[in-house]
Amino acid sequence: MKLINNLLIQIIPFFPKSFIKIFASPYIAGITDDEMLATVANLNKKGYDVAIDILGEHVTTGKEATEITERYSKLYDEISSRSLSANLSIKLTHIGQDLGYDIVKKNLMILTKKAKQHKNFLRLDMENSPYTSETIKLYKEALEVYKNVGIVLQAYMHRSINDMDTLSSENFNCRVCKGIYVENKDIVYDDYQEIRENYIELVKMGLQRGAYIGIASHDEYIINNLYKWIKDYSIPKTQYEFQVLHGVPMKKMLEKLLKEGNRVRIYVPYGDNWYDYSVRRLKENPKMAGYIISNMFKK
Ligand SMILES: Cc1cc2nc3c(=O)[nH]c(=O)nc-3n(C[C@H](O)[C@H](O)[C@H](O)COP(=O)(O)OP(=O)(O)OC[C@H]3O[C@@H](n4cnc5c(N)ncnc54)[C@H](O)[C@@H]3O)c2cc1C
Structure with a gap:
């Protein structure tokens, strides 16, 4: 099975777009703002909070960076006017990080001020390692304007434990995730269990320092371990949240977490x-491609 999955990883870029679209539909909340906002309202009704992300990254012109910034800006207005429980999670390369520090900083400040105007929250996703230090620098600049800005640390990166150590305090809002980009082996943990253990250590360190932590994972081992630790150490429910990607099956785990007041x-x-x-x-999960292919043949 592993061999088939590895083969699938190699050939995925050659799949027709229509095939990828079949796979993509559970993960993507539509193409238009209205489709996405309907999904958000539906999730809110079920008790979930939401982080909205406009798909895209690495814009190559100032015009695109401005357009995306304006779209995000308008989303803060929509969230307020529809009374939705949602914040925004952006990639800095989507608002111009590849075009120079001044451009991305200008756009980040527009969004930070907009978040402040609406008393909302802004999360900076973490992209691949060439952007890590600058993302942290920009995060600190935004924090000077508004306290409700957060960042992401990736458990596969060796440096993350030092970053958590330096950054965490009661004002720190951090999502912890495993990390999704392909990185040079010198700077990341390669072993699955090692990444898990580093993940758990990062979250515990943050929580012990009083930071607010977004536990972003679908890994039951991580969720169960941390949830037990959180209960054992009486970490207040106001200091953490669980985060998952739209469409990933979680076998009733989310309903249970919600029911228990998380x-x-x-x-x-x-x-x-x-x-x-x-x-x-x-x-990331080539098993999915296998399911889709077998379903197509069954049909
Ligand atoms: C809310 C959120 C925000 C994120 N933000 C960032 C970010 O800013 N930067 C970054 O580098 N990465 C980000 N990620 C991605 C993250 O780094 C991981 O790549 C991803 O979450 C998979 O890791 P996992 O902890 O779920 O563990 P895994 O070991 O990958 O998955 C655990 C189990 O979950 C299931 N699963 C996982 N993914 C899928 C899937 N796509 N489809 C179906 N089942 C699946 C599988 O059953 C798998 O066995 C984010 C993830 C989440 C949930």
């Missing part, structure tokens, strides 16, 4: 730029 946030990506995101998800 905050659960669904990361909802949407937009016409769905292809790259879907391919990443498919590579």
Whole structure:
């Protein structure tokens, strides 16, 4: 099975777009703002909070960076006017990080001020390692304007434990995830269990320092371990939330977490730029491609 999955990873880029779209549909909350906002309202009704992400990254012109910034800005207005429980999770390369520090900083400040105006929250996703230090620097600049800005640390990165150590305090809002980008082996943990243990250590360190932590994982081992520890150490429910990607099956776990009074946030990506995101998800879990192929043949 592992061999088949590895083979699938190699050939995924050659799959027709229509095939990827079949796979993508559970993960993507539509193409338009209205489709996505309907999904958000539906999730809120079920008790979930949401983080909204317009799909896309690495814009190559200032015009695109401005357009995306304006779209995100308008989303804060929509969230307020529809009384939705949702914040925004953005990639800095989507608002111009590749175009120079001044451009991305200008756009980040626009969004930070907009989040402040609406008393909402802004999360900076963490992209691959060439962007890590600058993302942290920009996060600190945004924090000077508004306290409700957060960042992400990736458990596969060796440096993350030092970053958590340096950054964590009562004002620190951090999502911890495993990390999704392909990185040089010198700077990341390669072993699955080692990444898990580092993940758990990062979250515990953050929580012990009083930080607010978004536990972003579908890994039952991580969720169960941390949830037990959180209960054992009486960590207040106001200091953490669980986060998952829209569409990933969680076998009733989320309902249980909600029922026990925990905050659960669904990361909802949407937009016409769905292809790259879907391919990443498919590579991450090639079993899905196998299911789709077998279902197609059954039909
Ligand atoms: C809310 C959220 C935000 C994130 N933000 C970032 C970010 O800013 N930067 C970054 O580098 N990464 C980000 N990620 C991705 C993350 O780094 C991991 O790549 C991803 O979450 C898979 O890791 P896992 O902890 O779920 O563990 P895994 O070991 O990958 O998965 C555990 C189990 O969950 C199931 N599963 C996982 N993924 C899928 C899937 N796509 N489809 C179906 N089942 C699946 C499988 O059953 C798998 O065995 C984010 C993830 C989440 C949940």
